[in-house]
Every structure is written in structure tokens, then in C-alpha cells.
Amino acid sequence: MAETAGETLLEVNNIEVIYNHVILVLKGVSLKVARGGITALLGGNGAGKTTTLKAISNLLQSERGEVTKGTILYEGERVQHLDPAALVRRGVIQVMEGRHCFAHLTVEENLRTGAYTRRDGRTAIEADLEMVYGYFPRLKERRRSQAGYTSGGEQQMCAIGRALMSRPKTVLLDEPSMGLAPQLVEQIFEIVRAVNENEGVSFLLAEQNTNVALRYAHQGYILESGRVVMEGSAAALRENDDVKEFYLGMSEEGRRSFRDVRSYRRRKRWLS
Numbered sequence: 001m002a003e004t005a006g007e008t009l010l011e012v013n014n015i016e017v018i019y020n021h022v023i024l025v026l027k028g029v030s031l032k033v034a035r036g037g038i039t040a041l042l043g044g045n046g047a048g049k050t051t052t053l054k055a056i057s058n059l060l061q062s063e064r065g066e067v068t069k070g071t072i073l074y075e076g077e078r079v080q081h082l083d084p085a086a087l088v089r090r091g092v093i094q095v096m097e098g099r100h101c102f103a104h105l106t107v108e109e110n111l112r113t114g115a116y117t118r119r120d121g122r123t124a125i126e127a128d129l130e131m132v133y134g135y136f137p138r139l140k141e142r143r144r145s146q147a148g149y150t151s152g153g154e155q156q157m158c159a160i161g162r163a164l165m166s167r168p169k170t171v172l173l174d175e176p177s178m179g180l181a182p183q184l185v186e187q188i189f190e191i192v193r194a195v196n197e198n199e200g201v202s203f204l205l206a207e208q209n210t211n212v213a214l215r216y217a218h219q220g221y222i223l224e225s226g227r228v229v230m231e232g233s234a235a236a237l238r239e240n241d242d243v244k245e246f247y248l249g250m251s252e253e254g255r256r257s258f259r260d261v262r263s264y265r266r267r268k269r270w271l272s
């Protein structure tokens with residue numbers, strides 16, 4: 001890993017996001033992504049994970065969303081004024097939820113579109129195409145297939161591979177496990193880990209699948225209703241009793257009573 005591993009690469013400070021001028025969705029979210037690490041952003045349906053990623057990559061505008069408070073720093077500089085393409089040139093790219101590939105293009109054409117912001121010439125791009133095929137041999141087999149006819153897992157691989165073609169330093173990966181069989185989810189996370197370790201790419205990974213995300217991430221944040229309710233190393237979160245019960249679906253005393261759940265809620269309010 002690079003010498004600079006561990007320093008803060010991306011810092012979100014107390015951001016508030018409002019949709020349509022009235023719907024307050026993020027209520028002061030702060031988080032840090034370490035250079036060279038995998039950071040998980042966890043939480044259930046509607047917690048605000050996608051909104052946080054879109055706030056970082058400046059994709060909220062098209063959704064009538066707006067960051068109304070707080071700051072976002074990438075490598076120490078404010079990036080809120082940059083458009084998504086400028087951010088890609090700085091090395092930050094988002095892989096959208098629901099694996100958006102161009103359905104009518106082949107897998108390889110999709111991968112090549114990922115290199116559109118690059119100015120370093122054909123040879124480098126060809127080398128990276130081979131790098132992507134090295135991580136995703138399945139994509140090499142399917143490279144001439146129309147992306148729209150490939151499986152869900154292949155499309156997720158294609159979306160990640162396309163992001164890698166921009167030579168990113170940081171990938172914001174939204175819900176890579178969505179709709180995939182457990183074995184495929186594991187495969188995709190193995191590849192994320194390999195890219196992180198071999199290429200030094202940092203990841204901020206939004207996931208509902210707490211179990212798998214905490215096995216691959218180094219750090220984690222748990223969002224609920226637009227607020228961070230817990231944060232820590234992935235190892236500490238995996239051992240935390242509330243995380244075990246509410247996100248990993250296991251508990252030492254078996255099922256807790258509703259009253260305990262209520263007192264947990266009170267505790268959470270106090271935390272936030």
C-alpha cells in the first residue's frame with residue numbers, strides 16, 4: 001500500500017441535504033474515508049446512503065436535491081462546486097445503484113466508455129482494459145455480448161469495471177450486492193478487496209447487507225433516518241451487540257422484547 005495509506009482522503013462535514021426545497025433527508029452527516037481503505041456506509045431502506053454518495057459526487061442536482069449545509073473535502077479541498085466530470089478527472093467516480101450499463105452496447109464498449117475523461121492515450125487505455133479483464137475474467141468471456149442481455153452479476157461487474165477504466169483513486173460504490181445471489185455477492189466483494197489491495201483504490205461502499213460489508217470493509221458508519229448513529233472500525237462494529245441484533249440478525253439472549261427495542265430507540269436518539 002502507498003506510504004500515505006490511512007490519511008483522510010475524503011471528508012464529509014455535517015452535511016444537510018434537502019430534496020425539492022422541502023424534504024430534509026440528511027440531517028448533519030459527517031464521515032471520513034481513509035486513503036487506501038474500504039469504508040462502509042450502512043443502513044436500511046431510505047436511510048440516506050445513496051443521497052450521501054450523490055452529494056459527494058455532485059449528482060443531486062438532477063434529482064432536485066441540494067446540499068444546504070456543511071462541507072465536502074477531497075484531498076483537503078472543497079469540491080462542492082465541481083461537476084461530476086471534473087470530479088472524475090480528480091479521481092472520484094460513482095458506481096450507481098442498480099448497475100447502470102448501456103444496454104445496447106457490448107460489454108467491451110461499456111468498459112471503453114469509462115475511459116472518456118482520460119487524456120493519456122490508447123496504449124494506457126488498452127492496458128487498463130486488460131487490467132479490468134484480469135479482475136473480471138467473466139467480462140472477458142462476455143466482451144462481445146450486448147450488456148442488456150448479460151446476467152445481473154455480469155452487469156454489476158461491468159459497472160464496476162467501467163468505473164475502473166477511469167483510473168479512479170476513489171470509487172463510491174452504491175449497493176453492489178443488490179439483487180444478487182450470495183455467492184456472487186461474495187465474488188464481487190473479493191474483487192473489490194483485490195482492487196483495493198493491488199491498485200490502492202479507496203472505496204466508499206453503501207450497503208444494506210451489513211454482514212458482507214463489515215467483513216470486507218475496514219471502517220463503517222451506520223446511517224438511520226439521515227443521521228450517523230454509529231461508527232467505528234469494521235471489527236468493532238461486528239462485535240457491537242446492537243449491530244449484531246439490529247443489523248446482523250443475531251442476539252445473545254434470543255429475541256428481545258419490544259420494550260427493549262424501545263429503550264434502544266431512546267438510546268439511539270440520545271446518541272444522535
Ligand SMILES: Nc1ncnc2c1ncn2[C@@H]1O[C@H](COP(=O)(O)OP(=O)(O)OP(=O)(O)O)[C@@H](O)[C@H]1O
Nearest residue numbers: 019023025044045046047048049050051052063208
Ligand atoms: N429525488 C428525491 N426526491 C425526494 N426524496 C427523495 C429523493 N431521493 C431520495 N429521497 C428520499 O430520501 C430518503 C433517503 O433515500 P436514499 O435513496 O438516500 O436512501 P438509501 O439509504 O440509499 O436507501 P436504499 O437502501 O433503499 O437504497 C428516502 O426517504 C427517500 O424517499
Ligand SMILES: [Mg+2]
Nearest residue numbers: 049050097175
Ligand atoms: Mg440507496
